[in-house]
Amino acid sequence: MRGITKRFGDLVANDHIDITVEPGEVHALLGENGAGKSTLMNQLYGLLHPDEGQILVNDEPVVFNSPRDAIAAGIGMVHQHFMLVPVFTVAENIALGAEETRGGPLGWLDRRRSRRDVIDTSTKYGLPVDPDALVEDLPVGAQQRVEIVKALTREVDLLILDEPTAVLTPQETEELLAVMRSLTAMGKSIVFITHKLKEVKAIADRITVVRRGRIVGTASPDTSEDELAALMVGRAVSLEVQKAPAEPGAVVLKIDGLVVDDDRGIRAVDGVDLEVRAGEVLGIAGVQGNGQTELVEAVMGLREVRAGSVRLEGDDLIGLSTKKILRSGVGYVPEDRSHDGVVKEFSVAENLVLDMYDSAPYGNAFRVDGGKVGGNARERIEQFDIRCQSADTLVGTLSGGNQQKVVVAREMSRPLRLFIASQPTRGVDVGSIEFIHKQIIHERDQGTAVLVVSSELDEVVGLADRIAVMYRGRILAIVSPDTPREELGLLMAGITGAPAEGEK
Amino acid sequence: MSTATVQEPTEVAAPEPFWSRQCRLGLALVLIGALAAAVFGALAPSEDARFTLSEDAEGAALSINGQVGAVLFGLLALAAGGAMLAGLARRRSNVLLSLGILAFVLSFLCWQVAGNFMPLVDTTEGTLQLALPLILGALAGVLGERSGVVNVAIEGQFLMGAFAGALVGTMATSVWAGLISAAVGGVIIAAILAVLSIRYLVDQTVVGMVLNLFALGITGFLYERLMQPDAQTYNTPPQMPEWRIPGLADIPVIGPVLFEANLLVWVALALVVAIHFGLSRTRWGLRTRAVGEHPTAADTVGIRVRGLRYLNVLLGGVVAGIGGAYFTLVATGSFTKNMTAGAGFIALAALIFGRYTPFGALGAALFFGFAQKLATYLSAIESPVPSQFLNMLPYLATLIAVAGLVGRVRAPAADGQPYIKS
Numbered sequence: 071m072r073g074i075t076k077r078f079g080d081l082v083a084n085d086h087i088d089i090t091v092e093p094g095e096v097h098a099l100l101g102e103n104g105a106g107k108s109t110l111m112n113q114l115y116g117l118l119h120p121d122e123g124q125i126l127v128n129d130e131p132v133v134f135n136s137p138r139d140a141i142a143a144g145i146g147m148v149h150q151h152f153m154l155v156p157v158f159t160v161a162e163n164i165a166l167g168a169e170e171t172r173g174g175p176l177g178w179l180d181r182r183r184s185r186r187d188v189i190d191t192s193t194k195y196g197l198p199v200d201p202d203a204l205v206e207d208l209p210v211g212a213q214q215r216v217e218i219v220k221a222l223t224r225e226v227d228l229l230i231l232d233e234p235t236a237v238l239t240p241q242e243t244e245e246l247l248a249v250m251r252s253l254t255a256m257g258k259s260i261v262f263i264t265h266k267l268k269e270v271k272a273i274a275d276r277i278t279v280v281r282r283g284r285i286v287g288t289a290s291p292d293t294s295e296d297e298l299a300a301l302m303v304g305r306a307v308s309l310e311v312q313k314a315p316a317e318p319g320a321v322v323l324k325i326d327g328l329v330v331d332d333d334r335g336i337r338a339v340d341g342v343d344l345e346v347r348a349g350e351v352l353g354i355a356g357v358q359g360n361g362q363t364e365l366v367e368a369v370m371g372l373r374e375v376r377a378g379s380v381r382l383e384g385d386d387l388i389g390l391s392t393k394k395i396l397r398s399g400v401g402y403v404p405e406d407r408s409h410d411g412v413v414k415e416f417s418v419a420e421n422l423v424l425d426m427y428d429s430a431p432y433g434n435a436f437r438v439d440g441g442k443v444g445g446n447a448r449e450r451i452e453q454f455d456i457r458c459q460s461a462d463t464l465v466g467t468l469s470g471g472n473q474q475k476v477v478v479a480r481e482m483s484r485p486l487r488l489f490i491a492s493q494p495t496r497g498v499d500v501g502s503i504e505f506i507h508k509q510i511i512h513e514r515d516q517g518t519a520v521l522v523v524s525s526e527l528d529e530v531v532g533l534a535d536r537i538a539v540m541y542r543g544r545i546l547a548i549v550s551p552d553t554p555r556e557e558l559g560l561l562m563a564g565i566t567g568a569p570a571e572g573e574k
Numbered sequence: 575m576s577t578a579t580v581q582e583p584t585e586v587a588a589p590e591p592f593w594s595r596q597c598r599l600g601l602a603l604v605l606i607g608a609l610a611a612a613v614f615g616a617l618a619p620s621e622d623a624r625f626t627l628s629e630d631a632e633g634a635a636l637s638i639n640g641q642v643g644a645v646l647f648g649l650l651a652l653a654a655g656g657a658m659l660a661g662l663a664r665r666r667s668n669v670l671l672s673l674g675i676l677a678f679v680l681s682f683l684c685w686q687v688a689g690n691f692m693p694l695v696d697t698t699e700g701t702l703q704l705a706l707p708l709i710l711g712a713l714a715g716v717l718g719e720r721s722g723v724v725n726v727a728i729e730g731q732f733l734m735g736a737f738a739g740a741l742v743g744t745m746a747t748s749v750w751a752g753l754i755s756a757a758v759g760g761v762i763i764a765a766i767l768a769v770l771s772i773r774y775l776v777d778q779t780v781v782g783m784v785l786n787l788f789a790l791g792i793t794g795f796l797y798e799r800l801m802q803p804d805a806q807t808y809n810t811p812p813q814m815p816e817w818r819i820p821g822l823a824d825i826p827v828i829g830p831v832l833f834e835a836n837l838l839v840w841v842a843l844a845l846v847v848a849i850h851f852g853l854s855r856t857r858w859g860l861r862t863r864a865v866g867e868h869p870t871a872a873d874t875v876g877i878r879v880r881g882l883r884y885l886n887v888l889l890g891g892v893v894a895g896i897g898g899a900y901f902t903l904v905a906t907g908s909f910t911k912n913m914t915a916g917a918g919f920i921a922l923a924a925l926i927f928g929r930y931t932p933f934g935a936l937g938a939a940l941f942f943g944f945a946q947k948l949a950t951y952l953s954a955i956e957s958p959v960p961s962q963f964l965n966m967l968p969y970l971a972t973l974i975a976v977a978g979l980v981g982r983v984r985a986p987a988a989d990g991q992p993y994i995k996s
Contacts, residue, residue, distance in 0.1 A: 117874065138876025153871035155864050156987070166864050167875025169857045177857030220875075 074123035076109055083109040085283045086123070091228060096250060096260045098274035100267075102302055102499040106283040107263045108150065111230045114261075115147040116140040138167075146221030147230040150263075152213050154220075156206035160199050161185045164220045191223045195256075197249060210358075211242040218249070229253065230261045235269055239357045240527060240559035247273050265302070265500070267295045303500045311532035313511045318535070319348035320383075322519035323369070323488050328378035330361070330368040338364035340543035341378070346488065351510065351520040353534025353551070357562055358525045361543035363405060366492050366523055370402055371395045382488060396425050401481035401513075405492035405523070407470070411477040414466030418458050419447035421465045422480050446483070454479040455505060471502030478506055482513060489513050492523045507533060527558060596658050596667050603655025603674040610681040611648025618644040621689035627826050629696045634826075640688020647681035650674075686957050697947055699831045702839065703905070705943030707732065707914075709842045710897030711921025712928060712935035713849055714760070714890035719930055720853060721886040722866040724990040726782025727767050728894050729918025730789030734759035735898020737793040740909035741801070743811030743902070752811050753899050760895020761888055763789055768887040772880050775992040786918070794911045801909060809908045814838065838900055843936075845893060850932040862886055866986035869993040879993045897921070920968065930985060942968040 076084040083106045091097045099107045112118045116134030127143045134140045154163045165184040172178045188201040197215045235243045277289040279301040323346040330339035339361040346352045367373035371392040380387045404410035412421045447461035456475045495503040514520045539546045539561040618640040626635040654674030711728040718725035738759030743752020771778040801809040814836040822833040853859035864872040869879045928934025949964035
């Protein structure tokens with residue numbers, strides 16, 4: 071790709087980017103969220119059209135009007151959000167768009183041949199998939215294999231993987247890296263988009279770092295993580311969370327035998343006991359979908375509790391409305407920011423008082439005091455380093471990191487006894503991650519009990535004083551953050567280590 | 575805490591939700607079965623109920639004592655409900671459910687028909703004829719909605735089809751010209767729906783409603799200005815001929831209904847089969863379903879999402895337009911203002927009741943057609959049950975269906991959502 075420029079309105083998403091991928095190499099595209107990595111690759115895959123610049127495949131200039139053209143030129147892409155139809159079978163999903171038919175004008179599907187193609191490709195590349203399974207029934211790791219097989223059946227030479235490890239367990243990530251290695255050994259090229267430094271170092275042959283739509287450097291895999299992070303962010307960042315040892319006080323949150331069902335009525339939380347003490351961070355680690363979401367929602371009164379008790383310093387929370395729970399001194403950062411955390415069409419100032427607008431000093435049951443709300447906003451914007459043009463900017467126009475800072479600022483601007491953060495840094499840039507982590511530790515040091523749920527193991531390990539590993543609705547173990555990664559990974563996969571690590 | 579402690583999971587017995595769907599439905603069946611056996615049985619006179627295999631009182635007949643029949647079928651419905659409650663045949667609970675409802679209907683019929691007769695051929699034929707536009711309308715809906723475009727404008731497509739069929743049919747004095755222009759009439763409405771909802775991303779339900787009003791307005795206007803003053807020239811369309819297939823038409827009951835019929839009956843039934851297999855077995859169908867479920871996924875494998883949606887909505891317009899032709903070229907001999915009288919909305923209900931599948935839509939349309947036919951039959955025999963009550967039943971059934979009692983109705987995931995390319 072040569073001199074690729076792509077603008078969205080005033081925003082320059084890609085600014086004269088040159089990038090070359092050699093046959094048989096893993097080329098890592100490293101950069102923060104919103105740096106323009108996906109935009110760049112979507113142009114290579116024909117989903118977007120560059121405003122300037124050229125794409126060359128095997129030295130031939132090409133123009134891709136749709137993914138169809140890109141596929142024909144031997145380019146495949148596995149998107150961050152899987153592009154699979156949930157109610158279709160694996161074979162149907164893989165066949166879609168390149169269906170095998172028995173010929174004739176009707177386009178009668180040849181399902182047997184589609185199935186056989188799937189099985190052939192999956193055995194050839196060592197990617198086990200069941201052609202007859204419904205995609206919606208498959209775990210994410212398997213869905214990802216389906217996506218890769220889908221690209222490979224189209225006989226691509228270049229495979230783009232967009233943030234492929236975001237949804238995987240450490241073990242699944244290892245497997246994926248192994249698959250990538252075997253693919254390159256067969257001569258395929260891979261563009262690996264990520265912001266995870268460890269993986270880049272483990273797999274990449276070459277690294278291109280993108281920041282704010284520009285290439286800011288290329289590096290070899292033996293560059294140190296700190297250097298790569300500095301390149302990504304543009305300044306030195308500390309990847310480690312700096313914190314003093316915790317001084318746990320009295321038990322603030324006590325959960326006993328909690329049972330919660332998910333939306334489909336399937337047991338999601340199956341008897342969880344937990345205690346969170348004042349002045350400590352309890353991290354809940356686990357692969358997404360093991361009941362963490364439902365656990366937090368139940369504590370916040372957002373989901374019906376089927377059995378068990380939740381107490382905040384002895385007071386029962388079950389049956390209270392979410393508003394009352396928040397008012398009793400609980401701060402809550404929901405996992406889906408854009409859906410539950412902010413109202414995108416509201417201004418920063420309004421979002422900062424979303425759960426306080428009807429009480430002093432911001433207003434009462436009848437009116438909202440605009441002056442006070444604005445004053446509060448200016449203060450928080452300063453204090454939490456929210457990058458926005460003014461307090462009246464619509465939150466939807468901010469970057470993910472700044473939106474999240476708005477949520478965190480709002481929740482921390484009340485006196486808290488308990489602070490619950492679900493995926494506090496999902497889709498947040500490295501610079502903001504560092505800041506949000508500092509704020510969480512700061513809240514802990516003030517004596518608040520903190521519960522952090524994250525599917526990023528690094529984040530849990532960095533923040534937590536104790537780690538509870540959740541698997542299939544149960545707490546498998548509570549371990550210290552200096553437990554080896556491998557062991558945590560195994561626990562997250564539901565394997566309780568053989569010699570049970572000094573079980574008392 | 576430097577060592578790992580593996581917690582013993584606490585065993586908690588949370589209450590199972592007792593009222594599963596099967597239990598609820600089973601209980602409902604038991605109740606209506608008991609009601610049928612007790613009330614219908616008590617009210618039914620102890621005289622023979624005759625179901626004749628012809629169009630009148632003559633000829634061979636199935637007959638049963640009204641009282642015995644009402645009680646017997648009531649008990650059967652109760653038994654089916656009991657079986658569901660007991661958790662028998664969980665896999666086939668829908669079969670039990672249909673059986674129970676059928677028994678309830680039969681029990682009701684035994685009561686009503688006792689001392690009288692019901693001509694089965696006439697009833698079946700009437701059911702099919704009344705269901706015919708509903709089948710075609712619902713199929714038009716299937717085509718649009720499976721590709722992700724909500725089609726509320728079936729009513730408008732009916733009206734345009736009926737009007738165009740009558741007008742062109744009369745002027746060309748050819749029923750076939752009328753049929754083709756009916757299809758064109760449906761396509762006109764479909765094309766406006768398609769352009770506004772796919773190209774200009776207007777809310778599909780709103781566009782649909784507006785199109786219905788538009789069709790009502792324009793056909794009403796032209797009817798009053800053009801057709802009414804000179805009905806002879808503009809509003810006496812030829813009628814579709816009935817064709818008889820020798821041999822097959824001699825089968826009792828089914829023969830005269832299916833094989834001595836007009837072309838539309840065959841077209842509708844053939845379309846049900848064609849669309850069913852088209853959707854499930856062909857490339858077009860696979861892509862249509864993908865576009866209706868997850869358009870972005872379809873786009874990333876090079877499928878033209880909007881193009882396919884245009885195609886399907888327009889095809890739906892053809893089918894609904896032909897459905898409109900039924901009103902002027904088959905049922906009556908002329909167009910009148912607002913003659914479809916909400917049939918398009920019943921077709922929409924049949925589509926949802928039939929879970930967005932062709933055969934489901936067929937079943938639902940037949941059910942609605944039967945209820946309408948039964949209502950006319952009851953008023954003909956001067957039954958104590960008001961026919962208006964029966965006319966209401968299809969809508970009640972639809973409400974219950976949409977509320978999810980008869981199995982969750984799962985619409986295509988992207989139904990009604992315009993596809994915006996980033």
